[in-house]
Amino acid sequence: MKAKTKTxxxxxxxxxxxxxxxxxxxxxxxxxxxxxxISGAAIHQRLRKLEKSGLISGSKFIINPKILGYxxxxxxxxxxxxxxxNPEAIKQLKxxxxxxxxxxxxxxxxxxxxxxxxxxxxxxxxxNNDIQTISGVSRTETFISLDQQIDRQISI
Amino acid sequence: MKAKTKTxxxxxxxxxxxxxxxxxxxxxxxxxxxxxxISGAAIHQRLRKLEKSGLISGSKFIINPKILGYxxxxxxxxxxxxxxxNPEAIKQLKxxxxxxxxxxxxxxxxxxxxxxxxxxxxxxxxxNNDIQTISGVSRTETFISLDQQIDRQISI
DNA sequence: GTTGAAAAGCCAAAACA
DNA sequence: TGTTTTGGCTTTTCAAC
Numbered sequence: 068m069k070a071k072t073k074t075x076x077x078x079x080x081x082x083x084x085x086x087x088x089x090x091x092x093x094x095x096x097x098x099x100x101x102x103x104x105i106s107g108a109a110i111h112q113r114l115r116k117l118e119k120s121g122l123i124s125g126s127k128f129i130i131n132p133k134i135l136g137y138x139x140x141x142x143x144x145x146x147x148x149x150x151x152x153n154p155e156a157i158k159q160l161k162x163x164x165x166x167x168x169x170x171x172x173x174x175x176x177x178x179x180x181x182x183x184x185x186x187x188x189x190x191x192x193x194x195n196n197d198i199q200t201i202s203g204v205s206r207t208e209t210f211i212s213l214d215q216q217i218d219r220q221i222s223i
Numbered sequence: 224m225k226a227k228t229k230t231x232x233x234x235x236x237x238x239x240x241x242x243x244x245x246x247x248x249x250x251x252x253x254x255x256x257x258x259x260x261i262s263g264a265a266i267h268q269r270l271r272k273l274e275k276s277g278l279i280s281g282s283k284f285i286i287n288p289k290i291l292g293y294x295x296x297x298x299x300x301x302x303x304x305x306x307x308x309n310p311e312a313i314k315q316l317k318x319x320x321x322x323x324x325x326x327x328x329x330x331x332x333x334x335x336x337x338x339x340x341x342x343x344x345x346x347x348x349x350x351n352n353d354i355q356t357i358s359g360v361s362r363t364e365t366f367i368s369l370d371q372q373i374d375r376q377i378s379i
Numbered sequence: 380g381t382t383g384a385a386a387a388g389c390c391a392a393a394a395c396a
Numbered sequence: 397t398g399t400t401t402t403g404g405c406t407t408t409t410c411a412a413c
Contacts, residue, residue: 075290085286092248092282095406109381111408124287126248130241131280132377134231142298142328142335157372169373172298174366179298183377210330216313217325221288221339251407253389262399267391269397 075120080105081113082223085123089220092126132183139184140212143194144176145204152203153177159201165193176208187211231276236261237269238379241279245376248282288339295340296368299350300332301360308359309333315357321349332364343367 077085083103087094096114100107117123132138147156153171160166160180168181180198184190190211198207233241239259243250252270256263273279288294303309309327316322316336324337336354340346346367354363 085284088284089286090281090283092284097406105380106382107407108383108409112380120290122286122290124285125246126282126284127246127376128241128244128248128279129281129283130245130278130377130379134276134278135377135379137377140326142326161373164378166373167375167377168371170296170298170368171370171372172366172368174364178372179366179368180373208330210328210335212326212328212335214327215324216327216334217317217322217336219323220283221286221291221293221323222320223286223291251389263389264391264400265398271391 075117075122077117077122077223081117084110084113085117085223088126089223092128136185137183139186139190140215141182141184141190142210142212143180143182143198144172144208144210145178145180145198146175146206147177147203148205149203150177156201156203160198163193163197165189165197231273231278233273233278233379237273240266240269241273241379244282245379248284292341293339295342295346296371297338297340297346298366298368299336299338299354300328300364300366301334301336301354302331302362303333303359304361305359306333312357312359316354319349319353321345321353 080103084099087099087102096110097107100110103110114123145156147153157169157178160169160178163182165182165184166180167183168179170179171177172179182190182193184193190209194207194209198204236259240255243255243258252266253263256266259266270279301312303312313325313334316325316334319338321338321340322336323339324335326335327333328335338346338349340349346365350363350365354360
């Protein structure tokens with residue numbers, strides 16, 4: 068589909084390396100080496116191959132928002148007035164740090180956003196002062212996450 | 224709310240450390256040390272404090288699903304027959320590796336899931352063979368993500 | 380694609396201000 | 397909290413297989 072038709076082949080060892088690092092990005096490469104029983108240098112080369120292929124797009128520290136008092140996740144379906152205004156509305160959404168995800172979607176609304184806030188009062192404030200006020204936003208539907216049961220990456 | 228009323232205070236240096244590591248978990252601590260102009264050992268001590276507080280909940284390698292042919296993200300609102308069956312349905316959803324997130328939500332449906340699949344055919348197959356077949360699932364509403372514009376963590 | 384070894388660099392604890 | 401020191405590991409590269 069893209070011009071880049073580079074075929075990436077990953078074998079069982081690559082998978083083991085990736086699975087390990089997907090759970091803990093700071094694990095020493097030599098420890099992986101011991102687990103998969105090849106040399107550290109070999110792991111290193113494989114990682115360079117995987118990085119070059121684009122399969123590995125980085126690593127992140129995961130921080131726990133609850134510790135900072137952020138206890139509420141919500142999904143908000145946003146209806147926009149006119150399609151032509153969408154890019155501007157998205158630009159405004161990017162300025163709201165509580166918006167963690169934003170997707171153009173098929174279906175009833177134009178975009179679906181995921182937001183993280185401290186509590187329901189914070190959520191209401193965000194809706195009234197930061198989301199609804201964006202030019203082009205006509206209506207929203209909010210779904211509060213009561214409990215997240217699954218949170219993971221693609222399985223390889 | 225929890226028994227653990229440990230007050231965690233993070234200052235500007237902690238924030239700089241965290242922001243750096245949230246973008247690249249494998250950056251050497253000494254490099255952060257050079258950027259924030261304190262010693263590596265001090266960074267190390269701060270990280271131990273932050274880990275102990277629970278604010279840092281780990282690190283992950285981020286892999287790019289597109290390289291493996293996974294191009295389609297969708298959100299699916301799931302209606303369940305009876306609340307009593309929910310835990311069993313969740314258990315079944317956990318067995319579907321394409322389900323990346325699963326939230327009990329307020330609003331029309333009982334749970335909202337986020338799935339990652341290769342294409343629309345794969346999505347349809349998942350819906351017909353893996354989601355709709357789960358006991359207790361009565362109806363679903365699917366919203367395909369046409370384009371994800373924002374993807375980030377909490378800002379600190 | 381893998382190895383082993385070597386140089387460079389990093390981590391983590393200790394001792395102390 | 398912060399720093400410096402220090403020993404032990406890890407990373408990264410490279411010639412050789």
